[in-house]
Amino acid sequence: MRGPTEKELEGYTSPVYVYRAWCKGCGICVEFCPKNVLEIDDQNKCAVVRPQDCIKCKLCQLRCPDFAIIVDDGK
Amino acid sequence: MAFDRTAHKYLRKNFKMPTIWCSGCGIGIILGSIFKALEDLNMTGDNTVFVGGIGCSSRIPFYVDFDALHTTHGRPIAFATGVKFAKPDLNVVVVAGDGDTAAIGGNHFIHACRRNIDITLIVINNKIYGMTGGQYSPTTKSGEKTTTSPYGHIERSFDISKLAAAAGATYVARSSVYHVTHLDKIIKEAFAHKGMSVVEIMSPCWTTHGRRNRFKTPVEMYKWLKDNMIPLNAWEKLPEDKRAGKIPYGVFVNKKDIPEYCEAYYEHIIKPNLNKKRRDFSEDIEAMKIKLEIKAKEGWHV
Ligand SMILES: Cc1ncc(C[n+]2csc(CCOP(=O)(O)OP(=O)(O)O)c2C)c(N)n1
Ligand code: SF4
Ligand code: SF4
Ligand code: SF4
Ligand SMILES: [Mg+2]
Numbered sequence: 001m002r003g004p005t006e007k008e009l010e011g012y013t014s015p016v017y018v019y020r021a022w023c024k025g026c027g028i029c030v031e032f033c034p035k036n037v038l039e040i041d042d043q044n045k046c047a048v049v050r051p052q053d054c055i056k057c058k059l060c061q062l063r064c065p066d067f068a069i070i071v072d073d074g075k
Numbered sequence: 076m077a078f079d080r081t082a083h084k085y086l087r088k089n090f091k092m093p094t095i096w097c098s099g100c101g102i103g104i105i106l107g108s109i110f111k112a113l114e115d116l117n118m119t120g121d122n123t124v125f126v127g128g129i130g131c132s133s134r135i136p137f138y139v140d141f142d143a144l145h146t147t148h149g150r151p152i153a154f155a156t157g158v159k160f161a162k163p164d165l166n167v168v169v170v171a172g173d174g175d176t177a178a179i180g181g182n183h184f185i186h187a188c189r190r191n192i193d194i195t196l197i198v199i200n201n202k203i204y205g206m207t208g209g210q211y212s213p214t215t216k217s218g219e220k221t222t223t224s225p226y227g228h229i230e231r232s233f234d235i236s237k238l239a240a241a242a243g244a245t246y247v248a249r250s251s252v253y254h255v256t257h258l259d260k261i262i263k264e265a266f267a268h269k270g271m272s273v274v275e276i277m278s279p280c281w282t283t284h285g286r287r288n289r290f291k292t293p294v295e296m297y298k299w300l301k302d303n304m305i306p307l308n309a310w311e312k313l314p315e316d317k318r319a320g321k322i323p324y325g326v327f328v329n330k331k332d333i334p335e336y337c338e339a340y341y342e343h344i345i346k347p348n349l350n351k352k353r354r355d356f357s358e359d360i361e362a363m364k365i366k367l368e369i370k371a372k373e374g375w376h377v
Binding site for chain 2: 001002003009012013015017021022024025026027028031032058059061062063064065066067068070071072073074
């Protein structure tokens with residue numbers, strides 16, 4: 001398994017997680033999120049700024065070219 | 076919290092991350108779709124092999140934790156044909172760029188389609204030679220600026236899907252990295268299809284193409300795909316004059332009644348000869364050896 005370790009995800013409660021080490025700040029997820037949940041921060045990485053609005057549509061995860069964003073799929 | 080970690084599971088373990096692709100490049104999105112199809116169809120390293128050529132697109136096999144061939148520019152389909160022919164039980168997936176497929180490898184491409192050999196070809200169409208810095212490719216549109224067409228391209232472009240269909244591929248579909256759910260669907264269908272399947276995926280290369288053609292960011296290129304790609308059923312109803320500059324997407328060909336090449340070879344060439352007595356060549360070989368020895372004695376270089 002690549003990406004964040006189980007430990008890094010432990011205790012994380014927001015439905016969207018950004019693995020900053022792989023995010024290239026392209027902004028595709030930000031542009032096409034239907035609920036405006038995401039923003040690019042001052043370090044040019046994706047930040048989850050309005051997690052409460054997320055509808056878990058997973059479009060950000062599907063369109064992230066860098067496997068840097070994962071969404072709770074409720075399973 | 077339960078996250079879908081499919082991609083993280085299939086990514087090659089001992090390979091440097093993040094990927095080599097530029098920020099906003101579409102190739103990673105296609106890799107993500109491939110991972111999902113592998114998972115859904117139970118394709119594993121034991122039954123699947125990836126083949127790439129040379130180019131940014133052809134880097135995909137590096138990131139899938141399966142056996143893979145990194146071949147020469149233009150030749151991945153030729154190598155894949157050999158793999159499939161030697162081991163017909165394997166799923167063989169080729170990932171190649173528009174240059175790889177339609178320029179240097181154009182003949183391998185059309186003849187694999189004509190034979191209907193059971194290979195899945197994923198063509199990543201960024202309309203440019205990305206890896207070498209942005210020379211025009213056979214899919215560059217008329218008028219577009221590239222390093223080798225600084226005044227705007229004067230040639231017309233190939234339509235990869237039409238070419239595949241005309242050459243005889245039995246599954247042909249087009250999608251884009253914006254239309255991700257559609258992309259997931261056609262990659263899965265192409266993997267499952269028996270026979271030559273070609274999936275053409277429109278994928279932005281901002282670094283060497285968009286930047287020179289008035290796109291301010293990679294995201295602008297994704298918006299362009301959203302606004303200018305039209306589902307096939309809507310495209311068919313569109314009057315000719317409204318089609319200019321637009322690209323149809325969907326499944327163009329899906330035929331199940333054409334014989335697959337390896338199966339036809341088995342049926343018509345291997346099977347009839349299975350129980351045939353082979354000619355015994357041992358006497359001929361002995362006779363040849365004696366002849367060569369005589370010649371050697373006479374001072375011939377043999
Ligand atoms: C025989 C040969 N000719 C030319 C090259 C130089 N070369 C490397 S990649 C490439 C084109 C890549 O374009 P494409 O296949 O569209 O892939 P992309 O990088 O756009 O994904 C070329 C011409 C080469 N490596 N080998
Ligand atoms: S899952 Fe959907 S709503 Fe939630 S952040 Fe991603 S794109 Fe936005
Ligand atoms: S799409 Fe992925 S790489 Fe791009 S900004 Fe979002 S999380 Fe980062
Ligand atoms: S040069 Fe173009 S195709 Fe190659 S990684 Fe960069 S954006 Fe992608
Ligand atoms: Mg290309």
